[in-house]
Amino acid sequence: MSSSPSSSSRSRDGAGTDAKASSATGRPTIRDVSRLAGVSRMTVSRVISTPDLVLPATREKVQRAIDSLGYVPDRAAGSLSSRKTGFIALMLPTLTNANFAAVAHGITEVLRERDYHLLVAYTDYDTAEEERQMRALLARRPEAIVITGALHRRSANRMLLAADIPVIEVANLPSQPIEHAIGFSNYEVGRTAARYLIAKGFTRIGALAATPGETVTDHRGEERVRGFEEELAASGLSKDYVLRHGQAPVSFSHGSDAMAALLAAHGDVEAVFAVSDMSAVGAVMECQRRGVAVPEQVSIMGFGDFEIGREINPPLTTIHVDFRALGQRTGHLLLDILATGAQERAPQRIDVGLSLVERASVKGTKSS
Amino acid sequence: MSSSPSSSSRSRDGAGTDAKASSATGRPTIRDVSRLAGVSRMTVSRVISTPDLVLPATREKVQRAIDSLGYVPDRAAGSLSSRKTGFIALMLPTLTNANFAAVAHGITEVLRERDYHLLVAYTDYDTAEEERQMRALLARRPEAIVITGALHRRSANRMLLAADIPVIEVANLPSQPIEHAIGFSNYEVGRTAARYLIAKGFTRIGALAATPGETVTDHRGEERVRGFEEELAASGLSKDYVLRHGQAPVSFSHGSDAMAALLAAHGDVEAVFAVSDMSAVGAVMECQRRGVAVPEQVSIMGFGDFEIGREINPPLTTIHVDFRALGQRTGHLLLDILATGAQERAPQRIDVGLSLVERASVKGTKSS
């Protein structure tokens, strides 16, 4: 079928006469390409990975063979031989959370260029799943692993160490990182929120959070409330308005319910910090329904700067963290580490900080 | 280091004396395990994949070796040999969309049990990225591929066919599927919305959609408006109130802006269908800001049944599709196909249908 077959082939023959029949499955292999192009397998491999080392004429000849066969190299085979899989593992609590999705997005954006592929696993906040997923990930021999949220199983931790690959903890910034860490302190988030509300002159200040669960592994929200409470205490304010309600992960309806409960218990609350914008939005909606004016009667703020917060009435004051940028920085650190040659890199601990976004849902803001 | 080393070993020796030094990298291989346990590599392999074929005593001996070394099999090597990678490819427009994330979630839930791993790639609605991502996916030799949204590049399509693996199109239900398809008709979504609003007695009926872009590959919203317009026409109603504004993908702010534009151009609009709940929520918020009463002055409905729609005031009438269940069905179809042996399976075309969720954002609903 291929036109203009031979005769001009200048290279001595015998090159890659390569016995052995075409593979059983339909897919062409490097051997098929090499035969069609009349070169050795090695040359085909070079055309793909280091084209500069191949003579232009040869390169084009091989490229034509590749195109005509629709050859796509098998990276599993390549990985096995080169000991580089091109996988980066990412372990998340859940995919269905805009922030985590944004982190994944940011990482991918950066790694894509270098042909690394993100291998995503998530535990659905289930401690038991953690070990299974970790094992499944490591079986793919990722060159590095990114985790968000602490690991909770001893066993998972041990596997991680045994794997002996770079580890980056992302989002939450632990005081004792395993190795590298990029993120922000959830504890600081709570303190920042409290300081802000206190500075505004409120004294009956509450929070909406979730009850720390058993099987559930999300302790980030709890960290935020802890920082919040700490700061209240430092200013001699009561913690009575801080409400832990329902189970993590929180949602819009969590905010509604928790706000209803808070208003029922402490109708005189002046300002509320919800550990997530989702809860905060739900709280604002609940106030609307009850005819409680925001921010005139109650001020509300959240965390995360979700898009919906900008759109509601009044728009939501919140604490912003750029999760996508977080992902991108993680991507760059990964490339750096992988280029430098693994463990040569001193552990990094990068705090990306927070920013308070003032909108109208807190009384006394210029825009309200 | 290992206690109670030998002496009771009953099996004739020589079994897997297996010369060859321990591997260069630190990670133990099947060979290390076999040596430590005093069995052949094959036996170790059996303990892992078909434990029933191994004598309990041997099995335990091997298991102890596995545990003590922290051995995790290398699936790249296994894949190469068994020609089963355990990968399912999933190609999405974006990760940062709750519906797509829900599909991925549903698929994973089902596949997890059988040790299949989802390999996710997304194009960010970028046509050019499509081919690169497809090539990267296929290089990992997935056993099947799931795509959402049509492919737009000829080349990507050709690669897909050349790969010769089962293809499932999910979410949108094309009239001419490549092979299997599970989903719903976006066109039908638009028609359902229009029929509903018409039946409610409205005559000045509008829609909020995005302008079909060039580089952007999201035609699902456009499908919905097309069905909507068709049905308006069938009832002799004007299309003047149908507004295409801004670029896909749509967001909350898209809805606000589009609603503002629609009110400016046609202040007498009675009812509006937004192609996404995000737009619909934005539209409701915009009405709130302008003092336009929903649903008294304008009725609004959306599509997708996002959680936020349940929480706003008034709650949003919408069309519901269970994306997680969609993912789960996809997962089951995949398992079915992979067990049956690939192409033996007749192409499935499964319409999961729609359901209208009546809430208070449309006038004349009992709850409003």
Add this chain to the structure above:
DNA sequence: CTTTTCGATGGGACCGATACCATATGATGC
């Protein structure tokens, strides 16, 4: 013109598993 150097290419071993078949051992049948 011979020797050295260098660039392009090929040959073969190998990465770490599994498929396939051979073999040993003890149980079963007649």
Add this chain to the structure above:
DNA sequence: GCATCATATGGTATCGGTCCCATCGAAAAG
């Protein structure tokens, strides 16, 4: 008691690439 069979295990080739080194020819150096 010997052939037959099932069960447990081992040996070896192989999957599809890449690594390392050998080789070859032509250009550069002497």
